[in-house]
Amino acid sequence: MSAKSQTSPGRSPLIEVRNLKKYYPVRGGLLRRKVADVKAVDDVSFAIYPGETLGLVGESGCGKTTVSKTMLRLEEATAGHIFFEGEDVLAADAAGMKNLRRNMQIVFQDPYSSLDPRLPVGESIAEALVVHGIGDPQERFERVLAVLRKVGLEDYHATRYPHQFSGGQRQRIGIARALILDPKFIVLDEPVSALDVSIQAQVLNLLSDLQQELGLTYLFVAHNLAVVEHISHRVAVMYLGRVAEIAPRKALFKKPLHPYTQALMSAVPKKHPAEKKERILLTGDVPSPLNPPTGCRFHPRCPVARMGHCDVEEPQLRQLEPEHWVACHYAEDFI
Amino acid sequence: MSTKKTTTQPLLDVQNLKTYFYTDDGVLTAVDGVDFQVAPRQVFGLVGESGCGKSVTSLSLMRLVDTPGKIVDGQVLLQGENLLDKTPAEMTKVRGSQISMIFQQPKSSLNPVFTIGDQIVEVFKIHETISEKDARQQAVELLRRVGIPDPERKAQAYPHELSGGQAQRVMIAMALALKPRLLIADEPTTALDATIQAQILDLMQDLRDTTDTAVILITHDLGVIAELADRVAVMYAGKIVEEGDTTALFDKPLHPYTQGLMGSIPVLGDTKERLEVIPGNVPSLINLQPGCRFASRCGARVEHNLEICTQVEPDLIEFDAGHKVRCWLYQEHAGHTPPLKAFADKKDRK
Numbered sequence: 001m002s003a004k005s006q007t008s009p010g011r012s013p014l015i016e017v018r019n020l021k022k023y024y025p026v027r028g029g030l031l032r033r034k035v036a037d038v039k040a041v042d043d044v045s046f047a048i049y050p051g052e053t054l055g056l057v058g059e060s061g062c063g064k065t066t067v068s069k070t071m072l073r074l075e076e077a078t079a080g081h082i083f084f085e086g087e088d089v090l091a092a093d094a095a096g097m098k099n100l101r102r103n104m105q106i107v108f109q110d111p112y113s114s115l116d117p118r119l120p121v122g123e124s125i126a127e128a129l130v131v132h133g134i135g136d137p138q139e140r141f142e143r144v145l146a147v148l149r150k151v152g153l154e155d156y157h158a159t160r161y162p163h164q165f166s167g168g169q170r171q172r173i174g175i176a177r178a179l180i181l182d183p184k185f186i187v188l189d190e191p192v193s194a195l196d197v198s199i200q201a202q203v204l205n206l207l208s209d210l211q212q213e214l215g216l217t218y219l220f221v222a223h224n225l226a227v228v229e230h231i232s233h234r235v236a237v238m239y240l241g242r243v244a245e246i247a248p249r250k251a252l253f254k255k256p257l258h259p260y261t262q263a264l265m266s267a268v269p270k271k272h273p274a275e276k277k278e279r280i281l282l283t284g285d286v287p288s289p290l291n292p293p294t295g296c297r298f299h300p301r302c303p304v305a306r307m308g309h310c311d312v313e314e315p316q317l318r319q320l321e322p323e324h325w326v327a328c329h330y331a332e333d334f335i
Numbered sequence: 336m337s338t339k340k341t342t343t344q345p346l347l348d349v350q351n352l353k354t355y356f357y358t359d360d361g362v363l364t365a366v367d368g369v370d371f372q373v374a375p376r377q378v379f380g381l382v383g384e385s386g387c388g389k390s391v392t393s394l395s396l397m398r399l400v401d402t403p404g405k406i407v408d409g410q411v412l413l414q415g416e417n418l419l420d421k422t423p424a425e426m427t428k429v430r431g432s433q434i435s436m437i438f439q440q441p442k443s444s445l446n447p448v449f450t451i452g453d454q455i456v457e458v459f460k461i462h463e464t465i466s467e468k469d470a471r472q473q474a475v476e477l478l479r480r481v482g483i484p485d486p487e488r489k490a491q492a493y494p495h496e497l498s499g500g501q502a503q504r505v506m507i508a509m510a511l512a513l514k515p516r517l518l519i520a521d522e523p524t525t526a527l528d529a530t531i532q533a534q535i536l537d538l539m540q541d542l543r544d545t546t547d548t549a550v551i552l553i554t555h556d557l558g559v560i561a562e563l564a565d566r567v568a569v570m571y572a573g574k575i576v577e578e579g580d581t582t583a584l585f586d587k588p589l590h591p592y593t594q595g596l597m598g599s600i601p602v603l604g605d606t607k608e609r610l611e612v613i614p615g616n617v618p619s620l621i622n623l624q625p626g627c628r629f630a631s632r633c634g635a636r637v638e639h640n641l642e643i644c645t646q647v648e649p650d651l652i653e654f655d656a657g658h659k660v661r662c663w664l665y666q667e668h669a670g671h672t673p674p675l676k677a678f679a680d681k682k683d684r685k
Contacts, residue, residue: 059528166616196384196617197555201599201610208609223529230601230610253604267533268603269558273581281537282530284484285498 013047013083014185014217015071020044020080022066026290038290040066042241044080045317048185053211053218055232055249057225057264059286062238064221068187071219072104073097084185102132105178109190111170115162122148122158125177132181147176152206168199172206179210185217192227204231225268229253234323237261240297241289243317247324257326257334259305260298296329304330345372345412346516346549347396352409354388354395357402361621365391365404367573370651373517378543378550380564380581382557384596386617387570389553393519396551397436398426413517432462435510439522441502445494451478451505452490458512477508482538500531504538511548521553536562557600561585569593572628573620575651579658589660591635627663635664643671 021044023037041063048054056064069075071082073089082089084100092100108114116124122144129140145155151172162170171191178186188207192200208231210216222228228235229249236246237258245258256262263280270277282301287293295312299305309329317325320335354366366388373379381389394400396411398418411418413433421429430436438444446454455474459465465473471490478486481504494502503523510518523539524532540563543550552564560567560581568578569590577590588594598611615632618624626645630636636644643663651661664675 059530168616197596198384198599198613199616201612202614204601205609205612224601225529226601226603229603230606249606264529265603267529269532269536269556269562271558271561271602271605272585273561273564274585275561279533279537281534285500285531286528 011049014050014085015048015219016081016083017047017067017071018045018081018083020067020070020082021078022063022070022075023078036290038288039241039292040289041070041077042289042292044238044241044243046236046243046246048217048219050184050217051211051215052233053220053231055228055235056219056221056238057223057228057235058238059223059264061240061286061289063241063289064238065189067238068106068189068219068221071187072101072106074106098132102181103184104187105181105183105185106187106189107171107174107178107191110194111167111174112162112194114174115170117162120159120161121165121173124162125158125173125180128177128181134181143180144176147180150179150210151176152202166199167195168202171195171203175203175206175210179214182214183216185219187219187221189221190223191220193222193224200227207231225264237264240286240292242297243325243327244298245324245326245328246317247321247326251321251324255334257320257324257331258298258328259302259334262334263301263303296327304333306330344414346375346377346414347373347551348410348412349392349396350410350412352392352395352411353407354391354400354404355407356404358621363620364573364623365620366395367620369409369570369573369575371568371575371578373549373551375516376543376547376549377566378552378564380552380554380560380567381570382554382560382567383570384555384617386572386620388573389570390521392570393436393521393551393553396519397430397434398423428462431458431515432513433515434517434519435513435515436519436521437503437506437510437523439525441499441506441526442494442497444506445502447494450491450493451497455490455505455509455512458509462513473512474508477512478505481505481508481511482534483508498531499527500534503527503535507535507538507542511542511546514546515548517551518548519551519553522555523552524559525554525556539563557585557597569596572618572623574628574661575659576629576661577659578651579655583655583658587658589654589658589665590629590662591633591664592629595632595634627661635662639664639674641671641674643668 020041022041023039025034026036026038027033028035044067058064066075070077077090089100125144126140129135144158148157153172192203195203211218220231232249234248235252237244239260245261256265263282266280280303284301293300296310296315299310315327315329317327319325320331349369349371352366352369356363356365369392383389395406400406406419452474455477456470459470459473475486475490478489483489483501483504524535527535554560564581567581567584568575571592577593588597595611595613599613601610613632618628618631626647627649630644641663649661649663649666651659652666654660654665663673665673667673
């Protein structure tokens with residue numbers, strides 16, 4: 001498969017991830033030699049277009065967070081390319097990276113551990129401006145106040161410390177910190193999964209508003225399918241370090257073509273007790289990425305796997321419907 | 336969902352339970368006058384957001400509240416016997432044999448230095464006179480019952496060798512070992528991945544249908560309630576604000592908080608531009624304002640211009656048969672006519 005073929009004609013992506021790999025060495029024995037690799041991300045390609053939200057969904061250990069971290073080079077990739085507006089992020093030197101980070105920001109899952117407890121939040125937010133040498137103290141202060149208002153907080157919050165805020169407010173601060181440099185692209189790594197549902201809704205609405213107002217592009221990483229469906233324009237489903245399926249939101253949720261996506265969707269608890277739900281129960285647990293199954297990585301749990309084929313040949317992403325890519329030998333059966 | 340009739344004597348009758356925490360900042364009223372009944376074999380859901388008091392309620396039932404927390408009032412009647420009157424030694428006997436509990440983090444609830452077989456055998460040995468061999472055999476049988484593959488071999492495994500889903504299955508096996516009357520499941524699937532959560536929900540549905548154990552299911556996830564619960568109570572800031580049969584509650588949530596909660600959750604296959612939002616945050620449970628605890632976040636209070644909400648606390652009243660709500664939209668008071676009348680008064684309502 002050529003990764004480039006996944007981009008759609010006529011639109012040029014803001015970000016393009018091409019054949020991304022991230023292996024973690026496993027060391028053992030007396031000399032701590034490398035004995036194996038954990039293939040956390042193993043040949044992942046996708047594109048994100050300006051102004052859209054790409055949802056990246058999967059269970060723990062599927063590699064979704066590793067993808068998001070390598071995109072900002074918070075983790076160094078083992079192989080592959082990441083193009084931001086045509087510039088290869090992975091090839092950038094320190095100065096180039098500093099420049100790129102003005103346009104690429106991240107919001108983390110845990111708003112409790114991602115803020116410095118000893119800094120007033122205003123200073124935490126202003127730090128990026130200082131690093132990039134933007135403005136004088138007065139201008140920075142004003143920009144901090146402006147961004148606080150933008151995320152629904154008040155001016156006086158700038159002088160307070162993280163422990164004085166609730167979880168939802170802290171996540172707003174995390175978003176403010178990501179916004180302060182006016183980036184084009186923000187990685188949102190499980191931004192609402194630590195929040196209560198009533199607060200989660202507030203933050204999701206805020207993210208939608210900000211995207212419209214500022215024309216932001218998001219990579220939204222999450223395990224909650226309903227949240228991903230709500231916020232995303234397109235969705236990529238990951239399983240054991242690979243993309244199983246990627247499609248526009250409506251197409252994916254209306255007609256998932258990968259058996260794993262189907263199982264994931266049927267695993268979502270029903271919305272009303274009277275609802276009849278046919279559940280595809282997968283047997284067993286997600287295998288270890290240290291020693292992934294041969295062939296299709298999903299085949300030991302797959303209800304439709306055919307031995308002799310699925311356990312031998314690894315399926316590649318194929319476009320079966322417009323912009324709907326799926327890595328399954330038998331996906332045609334579900335059309 | 337099976338609807339078991341609740342005509343029999345309740346198995347558990349919780350009356351006016353109050354558990355307060357005496358902190359340096361003041362008295363935190365974590366559970367403040369909670370009443371509910373659980374019928375034999377019923378799955379009773381307790382749903383709410385962090386800090387609503389659902390977990391403290393369950394720990395109070397087990398008498399596991401630590402200082403500075405204290406159960407200050409109320410009764411917990413298990414088959415007519417008040418658990419709050421029991422001595423610590425008597426309580427130890429109740430735990431495990433009559434009430435057992437499973438937690439959100441199964442791995443931290445298992446002892447890492449013993450095999451899971453040993454840990455289940457221990458449960459039998461503490462509570463029953465049983466030979467080692469019989470206990471071990473029963474342990475393997477239990478593991479098979481909860482869907483652990485190759486149970487003879489897995490009984491020799493240590494907790495770190497289990498996945499999260501398997502560990503929760505082992506916890507369920509241990510909790511059911513002595514066929515308790517009541518199982519308290521505190522967020523049993525929250526820490527699990529989606530496909531594993533589905534497996535555990537499936538197991539719990541199966542156990543609900545095949546054992547005599549009643550379940551108190553504590554969760555923040557209304558979807559889990561919809562899957563499993565026969566009856567559900569919604570908690571907010573230390574109080575039950577609504578209680579009803581699960582279908583009735585999902586069909587017609589009465590309390591503005593329940594309505595807001597349902598509207599704020601993204602639902603798979605039902606996308607909308609914006610989610611409904613409950614403004615603000617849960618109030619601090621120290622130095623609460625008078626009146627309804629939800630008043631400061633309540634849109635209905637503003638819409639109907641109700642002054643009483645910030646002055647007097649409403650009661651949990653039965654509004655429709657078996658469907659209770661704590662809200663001034665529905666309750667009469669001197670000088671206050673509720674804007675929404677009881678269903679019994681209005682025939683045009685379903």
